[in-house]
Amino acid sequence: MPTDKLVQAKLKTPRAAAIAGIVFSVLFVAAFSMLRISVPSDPAEPGEWLKTSSRLVSFALNLLPFAGIAFLWFVGALRDRLGALEDRFFATVFLGSSLLFLAMLFVLAAVVGAIILTFAADSQALTSVPTFQLARTLSYNLVNIYLIKMAAVFMFSTSTVIMYTGIAPRWVAYLGFVLALLLLFGSSYFSWVFVAFPFWVFLISICLLTDEFRRRLRISGTKA
Numbered sequence: 001m002p003t004d005k006l007v008q009a010k011l012k013t014p015r016a017a018a019i020a021g022i023v024f025s026v027l028f029v030a031a032f033s034m035l036r037i038s039v040p041s042d043p044a045e046p047g048e049w050l051k052t053s054s055r056l057v058s059f060a061l062n063l064l065p066f067a068g069i070a071f072l073w074f075v076g077a078l079r080d081r082l083g084a085l086e087d088r089f090f091a092t093v094f095l096g097s098s099l100l101f102l103a104m105l106f107v108l109a110a111v112v113g114a115i116i117l118t119f120a121a122d123s124q125a126l127t128s129v130p131t132f133q134l135a136r137t138l139s140y141n142l143v144n145i146y147l148i149k150m151a152a153v154f155m156f157s158t159s160t161v162i163m164y165t166g167i168a169p170r171w172v173a174y175l176g177f178v179l180a181l182l183l184l185f186g187s188s189y190f191s192w193v194f195v196a197f198p199f200w201v202f203l204i205s206i207c208l209l210t211d212e213f214r215r216r217l218r219i220s221g222t223k224a
Contacts, residue, residue, distance in 0.1 A: 018205040018206070018208040018209040018212070019205070020070045020071070020073035020074040020077060020205075021070070021071075021074040021201045021202065021204060021205030021208070022202060022205045022206075023066075023067075023070040024067050024070035024071040024074055024198065024201060025198035025199070025201050025202035025205070026198075027063050027064075027066055027067035027070065028064075028067045028071075028197075028198045029195055029198050030060075030063060031060040031061070031063040031064050031067060032060070032194055032195075034056050034057065034059065034060035035057060035060050035112075036191060036192065037053075037056075038053035038056050038057050038060070039053070039057060039112075041140075041191055043133075043136050043137045043139075043140035043141075044133070045136070047119070047132060047136070050115070050116065050119045054116050054119065054120070057112065057116060058113070058116055061109045061112060061113050061116075064105060064106070064108075064109045065106070065109065067105075068102050068105050068106060071098070071101075071102060071201075072098075072102060074201065074205070075094075075095070075098045078158075078167075078204075079091070079094075079095070081167055081208075082161065082165060082167065091161075093153065093156075093157040094154065094157040094158055094161060097150050097151075097153040097154040097157060098154050100150045101147065101150040101151055101154060104142050104146050104147045104150065105147060107142060108139055108142045108143060108147065111135050111138055111139045111142070112135075112139050114135065115132065115135050115136070115139075118132075143194075144187055144188065145187075148183050148184075148187045148193070148194060148197075149183070149184060149187075151183055151194075151197040152180040152181075152183035152184045152197075153180075154197075155176045155177075155179060155180035155183070155197065155200060156176070156177065156180045158176060158204075159172075159173040159174075159176030159177050159180070160173070162176070167208075168204055168207040168208070168211075169207060172200075172203055172204060172207060175200065175203070176200055179196040179197070179199075179200050182196055183196055183197065
């Protein structure tokens with residue numbers, strides 16, 4: 001009985017990682033799709049979107065904290081899955097890039113949320129003051145430069161860990177390297193390139209679910 005409980009406890013972590021990764025992927029794509037559709041990509045835009053799309057943007061911002069929590073759970077469960085196989089160097093880059101990604105995601109949500117709240121309080125004066133342009137440019141740089149680049153670093157480090165530990169198929173690691181390069185150098189040219197990151201997390205999650213299902217089948221066959 002103690003052995004069975006131990007096996008079940010070990011199997012819960014990969015499934016938790018997979019479910020959290022899928023939740024993050026869905027919420028992240030949904031939130032950023034709403035933001036991309038509603039907010040013009042030009043940081044010098046005068047703020048007309050505040051008059052027409054502020055409710056949709058607010059809804060997208062409310063999804064981001066849940067996406068961040070799911071991503072943090074995903075990262076923690078992946079580290080638990082690695083266990084003693086985790087290399088200190090790659091673990092530092094892996095964990096550091098994920099935490100920086102989360103921090104900038106929350107800062108982005110806070111900045112855009114502050115713009116919306118300030119506009120609701122004084123819709124006439126906001127768009128004409130330098131502070132609005134500062135906040136608008138800050139949010140643009142966070143998304144298109146720093147947030148995407150940290151996602152790429154996370155993909156590089158995680159793909160390297162996958163190559164050395166085999167916690168997911170090698171083709172997932174190769175795809176991760178390619179998509180990370182696309183994020184690093186293509187984010188300035190393709191506005192929807194951000195979907196590469198949640199798509200890759202979704203693939204890892206599916207691989208973890210598949211691996212857990214196979215392990216359960218093996219355990220069931222051994223007991224039989």
